[in-house]
Amino acid sequence: MAQYTRVSGSVGLITLQSPPVNALSAAVRQGIVDSMQRALSEPEVKSVVICGQNGIFSGGADIKEFGGQMSGPPLIPMIHAIEAASKPVVAAIEGIALGGGLELALGCHYRIAHSKARVGLPEVTLGLLPGAGGSQRLPRLIGVPAALDLITTGRYVTAAEALKFGLVDQITDHNTVNVAVKFAQRVAGQPLDARRISTYPCLCPPDVDVLFEEVMQRVRRTARGAIAPIACVQAVRAAATLPYNQGMERERELMATLFTSGQTRALQYFFFAQRAVGRWSMPSGARWDTSKPRPVHKAAVIGLGTMGRGITVALAQAGFSVVAVETQEKQLMEAKQAISGMLERGAKRRGVAPALDKINYGCNIQSVADVDLVIEAVFEDMALKKKVFQQLSAVCKPGTFLCSNTSGLDIDQLACQTRNPELVVGMHFFAPAHVMKLLEVVYGPKSSPLAVATAMQLGKKIGKVSVAVGNCRGFVGNRMLKPYLEQALFLLEEGATPEFVDQVLEEFGFAMGVFRMSDLSGLDVGWKVRMADGLAVPNPTTGQATRLRQGRRYSPLGDLLCEQGRFGQKTGRGWYQYNKPGSQVAKPDPWLHSFLDEYRARHTLVARRIDHQEVLERCLYSMINEGFRILEDGIAAGPEDIDVIYVFGYSWPRHRGGPMFYATTVGLNKVLERLEHYHQAHPDVPSLQPCDLLRKLVGSGSPPIQKWREVIKKVRSQL
Numbered sequence: 001m002a003q004y005t006r007v008s009g010s011v012g013l014i015t016l017q018s019p020p021v022n023a024l025s026a027a028v029r030q031g032i033v034d035s036m037q038r039a040l041s042e043p044e045v046k047s048v049v050i051c052g053q054n055g056i057f058s059g060g061a062d063i064k065e066f067g068g069q070m071s072g073p074p075l076i077p078m079i080h081a082i083e084a085a086s087k088p089v090v091a092a093i094e095g096i097a098l099g100g101g102l103e104l105a106l107g108c109h110y111r112i113a114h115s116k117a118r119v120g121l122p123e124v125t126l127g128l129l130p131g132a133g134g135s136q137r138l139p140r141l142i143g144v145p146a147a148l149d150l151i152t153t154g155r156y157v158t159a160a161e162a163l164k165f166g167l168v169d170q171i172t173d174h175n176t177v178n179v180a181v182k183f184a185q186r187v188a189g190q191p192l193d194a195r196r197i198s199t200y201p202c203l204c205p206p207d208v209d210v211l212f213e214e215v216m217q218r219v220r221r222t223a224r225g226a227i228a229p230i231a232c233v234q235a236v237r238a239a240a241t242l243p244y245n246q247g248m249e250r251e252r253e254l255m256a257t258l259f260t261s262g263q264t265r266a267l268q269y270f271f272f273a274q275r276a277v278g279r280w281s282m283p284s285g286a287r288w289d290t291s292k293p294r295p296v297h298k299a300a301v302i303g304l305g306t307m308g309r310g311i312t313v314a315l316a317q318a319g320f321s322v323v324a325v326e327t328q329e330k331q332l333m334e335a336k337q338a339i340s341g342m343l344e345r346g347a348k349r350r351g352v353a354p355a356l357d358k359i360n361y362g363c364n365i366q367s368v369a370d371v372d373l374v375i376e377a378v379f380e381d382m383a384l385k386k387k388v389f390q391q392l393s394a395v396c397k398p399g400t401f402l403c404s405n406t407s408g409l410d411i412d413q414l415a416c417q418t419r420n421p422e423l424v425v426g427m428h429f430f431a432p433a434h435v436m437k438l439l440e441v442v443y444g445p446k447s448s449p450l451a452v453a454t455a456m457q458l459g460k461k462i463g464k465v466s467v468a469v470g471n472c473r474g475f476v477g478n479r480m481l482k483p484y485l486e487q488a489l490f491l492l493e494e495g496a497t498p499e500f501v502d503q504v505l506e507e508f509g510f511a512m513g514v515f516r517m518s519d520l521s522g523l524d525v526g527w528k529v530r531m532a533d534g535l536a537v538p539n540p541t542t543g544q545a546t547r548l549r550q551g552r553r554y555s556p557l558g559d560l561l562c563e564q565g566r567f568g569q570k571t572g573r574g575w576y577q578y579n580k581p582g583s584q585v586a587k588p589d590p591w592l593h594s595f596l597d598e599y600r601a602r603h604t605l606v607a608r609r610i611d612h613q614e615v616l617e618r619c620l621y622s623m624i625n626e627g628f629r630i631l632e633d634g635i636a637a638g639p640e641d642i643d644v645i646y647v648f649g650y651s652w653p654r655h656r657g658g659p660m661f662y663a664t665t666v667g668l669n670k671v672l673e674r675l676e677h678y679h680q681a682h683p684d685v686p687s688l689q690p691c692d693l694l695r696k697l698v699g700s701g702s703p704p705i706q707k708w709r710e711v712i713k714k715v716r717s718q719l
């Protein structure tokens with residue numbers, strides 16, 4: 001709702017009231033319409049101020065309303081009525097004015113913002129465009145280039161930047177509502193014609209066509225199949241080329257297309273999924289709201305390879321004191337130099353001082369004795385990690401949390417090496433750790449809610465999206481990656497090429513196909529794991545045994561490349577060839593194609609034509625099937641956890657909502673039917689066998705994803 005009061009005798013003050021972010025729900029819109037009518041009809045009122053309660057102007061349209069039937073006064077006519085009002089209307093922007101909130105402010109005649117406020121039009125991130133006149137008013141107010149930037153990226157700007165653009169008229173460090181009320185008194189009675197943005201001509205640079213062409217090309221390149229950024233460019237182009245009313249009509253048409261697209265549904269789901277993962281729970285019943293974290297002031301990182309360096313940077317940048325340990329002096333010096341460079345470059349980009357003094361470097365594990373939390377990031381080797389955990393347990397002060405950055409090893413085995421296994425959790429970062437947003441916080445059977453809560457809070461403080469997951473091989477992300485990688489290799493054996501598989505996956509929206517991604521990560525990483533598991537064996541006998549290991553189909557293709565020293569980008573050769581080691585430009589490699597031909601001939605495999613659909617179905621459905629197993633096993637609490645992990649950690653296209661949401665868009669029955677089909681064709685591939693939970697969900701009529709947790713609960717209670 002909105003509250004109407006008269007202040008200072010002549011100012012009608014409309015306060016939006018819809019906690020927590022004053023979203024423009026039906027009740028709020030009704031409140032604004034009613035309050036405006038009152039303000040315009042009261043002769044004592046000479047001007048109006050609109051503000052939001054609790055220091056927040058508005059977080060925009062109420063996203064929860066998008067899924068259902070819209071009720072209450074529509075936003076567009078409401079904003080037009082404000083702009084057309086005969087008395088000046090001033091927006092007092094505190095906190096945030098986002099999306100429809102900023103569009104409401106653009107309908108006002110003046111905008112006063114607090115210096116700490118942030119404004120933006122993030123609709124594109126929800127698969128929409130600023131469809132309440134924002135795409136038409138913003139370019140008229142701040143010019144086409146700046147409007148294109150804000151609308152296509154959805155980025156928020158500070159009040160200072162907004163002032164520079166001319167998006168707000170004034171900023172203040174004082175009470176914004178008081179300043180706005182005084183301002184409203186001053187402008188009362190002044191002519192308003194020049195204050196109605198919809199009447200402004202659109203400011204275009206002389207080479208506007210070239211600009212639109214360039215922006216459109218950039219947007220198409222980076223959108224990875226998302227349609228909203230393209231519609232945003234088209235809407236701004238309408239503002240630049242059409243009269244306001246026609247531009248609004250174009251905005252409405254484009255918005256209608258987006259509103260009915262599956263992409264906006266996926267992005268809205270993902271918006272709430274990101275927030276849902278913060279409300280973590282453990283199978284024991286411990287939860288985010290009943291488990292208090294312990295403050296961490298000083299942390300340590302053990303092992304300063306690529307991951308350890310990134311983690312150190314992330315901690316230092318967030319203001320934590322860090323003890324960074326690498327046992328060899330030479331490696332320590334190299335790491336110090338690299339970390340300082342990363343901090344300096346990051347600080348330059350953000351216009352702040354580099355946090356070099358936050359880090360103390362040392363060669364001795366004793367130097368972590370007084371820290372609150374340690375993150376071990378040594379080489380992925382269980383024996384080595386166990387030794388480190390034994391040492392840490394002996395050295396650290398009582399109560400220190402011991403965390404491992406392992407990407408899939410058993411947290412419980414590490415916890416067992418310590419005196420206080422309840423203080424041990426996994427903190428699985430993704431490379432580069434100071435850039436990638438995802439953090440898997442892994443609890444073992446002995447991890448305490450206190451340790452999980454502390455790791456989750458630390459993750460939040462260093463800017464990560466943290467997801468609490470259970471302990472199993474590969475946790476959630478890497479466990480699901482396994483069948484995906486496996487199918488990609490099988491497809492090569494059956495006739496596909498790495499380029500074709502990657503092309504299909506990149507057209508689907510992945511930033512990189514599976515083979516380009518493997519080349520980037522390094523093929524030797526998985527090879528070492530497979531050797532440790534007894535899967536990759538040097539010089540296996542040829543014939544069927546080579547392709548059948550531990551009772552299931554196995555492709556040794558990756559092992560064979562590694563045996564040739566082809567580790568990917570770092571060696572200049574992998575699934576692709578590169579100009580030189582370290583180069584990132586992947587080129588098809590004729591050697592690889594001959595190698596595949598010879599391999600197929602050796603194993604009497606006849607290459608067949610594989611189409612797009614088969615690549616997508618086998619790679620994605622096998623991964624989704626594993627996702628269902630993960631839910632069944634209780635490793636992830638809900639589908640949202642899996643989807644957030646995949647979007648933030650594995651470049652799954654956000655506009656497809658994540659793998660589990662994607663399964664709902666395909667139809668669970670179709671996923672089940674195709675898995676059955678492929679499993680029949682490949683009975684020696686267990687990952688293609690549909691899991692029970694999927695069958696149960698289909699059996700219970702494929703309920704919406706928000707209802708899966710109930711089915712999962714039932715399935716688990718029957719176990």
Ligand SMILES: CCCCCCC/C=C/C(=O)SCCNC(=O)CCNC(=O)[C@H](O)C(C)(C)COP(=O)(O)OP(=O)(O)OC[C@H]1O[C@@H](n2cnc3c(N)ncnc32)[C@H](O)[C@@H]1OP(=O)(O)O
Pocket residue numbers: 020021023059060061062063064075076096098099100101122123126128129130131132255272275276
């Ligand atoms: C033909 C029809 C015409 C329609 C025209 C439509 C044109 C306009 C479209 C829009 O305005 S779309 C919405 C645009 N706004 C946004 O995208 C902002 C989204 N919100 C945020 O970025 C953040 O939430 C925030 C506002 C910066 C606050 O961040 P903070 O970290 O402080 O809190 P959160 O945990 O993110 O949020 C708290 C709470 O509030 C819920 N929420 C936030 N924004 C909205 C919203 N716009 N609608 C509904 N609910 C919102 C959020 O889900 C959290 O809820 P809980 O998880 O606590 O239940």
